[in-house]
Amino acid sequence: MLGQPDYAALLDAFATSLGDDRNAPVGMTSTTATATATRISVYRNNVRLNRIAALADAFGNVVKLVGRDYFCALARAYVDRTPARSANLHDDGAQLPEFVRGFEPAAGLPYLGDVADVDWRLHRAYFAEDCHAIESSALTRLGPERFAAASVRFVPCVDLARSSRWPIADILRMHTGGSSAHLGAGGQSVLIWRERFAVRWEPLGPAEAEAITALMKGDAVQSAFTSSGADAGSLLARLFSHRLVHAIEEPDHEKDM
CATH class of the missing domain: 3.90.930 (Outer Surface Protein A; domain 3)
Structure with a gap:
């Protein structure tokens, strides 16, 4: 109907705002901006935590090498810099091995990227x-x-x-x-x-x-x-x-x- 918002566009805008706190959903006005931003931040944090948890499950050997706290910090950096390409959390790790190889705090662990590559292949084999x-x-x-x-x-x-x-x-x-x-x-x-x-x-x-x-x-x-x-x-x-x-x-x- 004319004058009605495009539902698909609204969903795309909302999904984009979940991955990037610099983007606000279509339709946010100055009178609702603060409240809406607060509510969206809750969803955004849940998305990040779910992605981090899924990555920890997929990269078990990396977790064993560096510890869960270190891995969660690494995964948080990955999540913040790498938008999800799929709604399936099992797909959310293809770029992590290359990310690890360029992750400055892991420069002292030069083997970690190759171990991450093995983990990803093991993970994909399970879901093939x-x-x-x-x-x-x-x-x-x-x-x-x-x-x-x-x-x-x-x-x-x-x-x-x-x-x-x-x-x-x-x-x-x-x-x-x-x-x-x-x-x-x-x-x-x-x-x-x-x-x-x-x-x-x-x-x-x-x-x-x-x-x-x-x-x-x-x-x-x-x-x-x-x-x-x-x-x-x-x-x-x-x-x-x-x-x-x-x-x-x-x-x-x-x-x-």
């Missing part, structure tokens, strides 16, 4: 959509030559975390009862996936990580293992035993398995 995996018997039907020329598609929960400098696998192991991690051990890689309702991970050697990276890019199986030097039999056996492969795609795309 379900997808069926193919059986290893598909390899028998396909034959070695056709399989070598084919590429594989992983189920959505599969991810790979790589650090060129820091022992991310040792840090994860330390937080599950293993011995203390030594930062001088060098860079490590971690394969991540979900089995039923639990997120799993295992360390990968450099060649295995290169092979997984190539497979994720869509390289042919033979090319991925030849260029990386990884043991194809060992790695492929683990991928299929964990049911991580969703499809095998031949070059002509006419005989997907």
Whole structure:
């Protein structure tokens, strides 16, 4: 109706004001400004607290490394500088690893950004959509030559975390009862996936990580293992035993398995 406010625009303005206290909702007048601003500040604070709590849940290994108070201060800075891109709190952390790398108070913890990256990938694996995996018997039907020329598609929960400098696998192991991690051990890689309702991970050697990276890019199986030097039999056996492969795609795309 003419003369009526646009409800969607009002909601957008209100949402913007929750994320930025410099913005006031459309329709705020001088006579109601103080009262409205006070009420909105309550909502704004709740939004910030909810985002911080969700981030603490998602970045558990970072919390263990720095303590909850430190993490909440870091998360508060992130929330204040990074508008939420989704109404789903489970999506609210994609930019945090990069934020941590540039967060001046964390400059003395140069490994923290890579640990945050692992945490985010573990978090996303948990919430990834379900997808069926193919059986290893598909390899028998396909034959070695056709399989070598084919590429594989992983189920959505599969991810790979790589650090060129820091022992991310040792840090994860330390937080599950293993011995203390030594930062001088060098860079490590971690394969991540979900089995039923639990997120799993295992360390990968450099060649295995290169092979997984190539497979994720869509390289042919033979090319991925030849260029990386990884043991194809060992790695492929683990991928299929964990049911991580969703499809095998031949070059002509006419005989997907």
